Amino acid sequence: MERIAASRYLATATSVELEAIEDPEFRRLIDPAKYGAGSARQSQRSRMATTTATADYWEPLWAGGRRYREVTSTEATLFIDHVGAGRGRPALDIGTGEGSLARRLHQFGYRTTGIDFAPSAITAARSAQHGEGPTWHLMDFTADDLSALPDPAYAVVTCRLVYRWTDDKAAFLGRVRQVLAPGGTFWVVTELAGRREAGDPYCHLGMSPAEAEILTAGWSVARTADLDVLRCYALRP
Numbered sequence: 462m463e464r465i466a467a468s469r470y471l472a473t474a475t476s477v478e479l480e481a482i483e484d485p486e487f488r489r490l491i492d493p494a495k496y497g498a499g500s501a502r503q504s505q506r507s508r509m510a511t512t513t514a515t516a517d518y519w520e521p522l523w524a525g526g527r528r529y530r531e532v533t534s535t536e537a538t539l540f541i542d543h544v545g546a547g548r549g550r551p552a553l554d555i556g557t558g559e560g561s562l563a564r565r566l567h568q569f570g571y572r573t574t575g576i577d578f579a580p581s582a583i584t585a586a587r588s589a590q591h592g593e594g595p596t597w598h599l600m601d602f603t604a605d606d607l608s609a610l611p612d613p614a615y616a617v618v619t620c621r622l623v624y625r626w627t628d629d630k631a632a633f634l635g636r637v638r639q640v641l642a643p644g645g646t647f648w649v650v651t652e653l654a655g656r657r658e659a660g661d662p663y664c665h666l667g668m669s670p671a672e673a674e675i676l677t678a679g680w681s682v683a684r685t686a687d688l689d690v691l692r693c694y695a696l697r698p
């Protein structure tokens with residue numbers, strides 16, 4: 462049972478482009494003989510209470526130094542082609558992490574707010590900023606009061622390498638619509654299932670067609686652009 466738990470833990474962790482799992486929690490799960498069955502059971506209990514939709518999952522990863530792929534110039538160009546420059550309009554980056562996309566939005570002229578529910582991610586975003594840039598807020602987008610955001614509505618809402626890890630996707634999208642200004646754009650970047658070569662240990666870990674269907678349903682415009690294993694979506698109400 463611990464081994465099944467370990468493989469699920471590994472599947473979840475690797476799917477966010479994590480490198481080798483080095484944390485003791487994981488080792489206890491895969492090797493209860495060495496670390497003790499009691500320890501493994503305790504680890505399993507804490508793992509079951511910690512899904513990818515919680516700060517408890519992400520905080521130790523950020524605190525432990527885990528980082529994710531930066532926004533490349535190719536990805537940034539796709540954004541400009543599909544969404545356009547900011548001209549002082551407000552943008553909200555949900556699950557901003559270290560702020561790679563939020564800083565690009567700022568450069569493109571958006572008055573940008575980056576939010577994340579992992580304190581160490583917000584600390585990393587603040588540390589990576591030199592001079593003018595986005596404002597950063599510690600906030601759980603799915604649970605906190607959205608009226609606490611600095612702006613009542615956003616011309617652009619972005620969500621990069623985040624949507625895949627939310628549990629109630631319909632509820633998440635409902636909250637995005639609450640903060641998106643009329644005529645605004647929701648920009649999502651996510652890995653798609655089937656993009657990796659057969660045999661790649663991470664090949665089954667992208668967003669499924671059913672999850673993509675939930676994401677794209679109900680928008681008046683849904684444009685996509687592909688980037689290696691990723692797909693970018695520009696969605697308009």
Ligand SMILES: C[S@@+](CC[C@H](N)C(=O)[O-])C[C@H]1O[C@@H](n2cnc3c(N)ncnc32)[C@H](O)[C@@H]1O
Binds near residue numbers: 604622
């Ligand atoms: C894989 S990282 C991506 C970080 C960043 N967007 C990037 O592209 O580098 C996912 C991030 O989403 C954040 N996150 C997930 N669900 C969240 C939520 N409900 N509210 C705020 N942040 C969330 C996590 O804390 C984590 O920092």
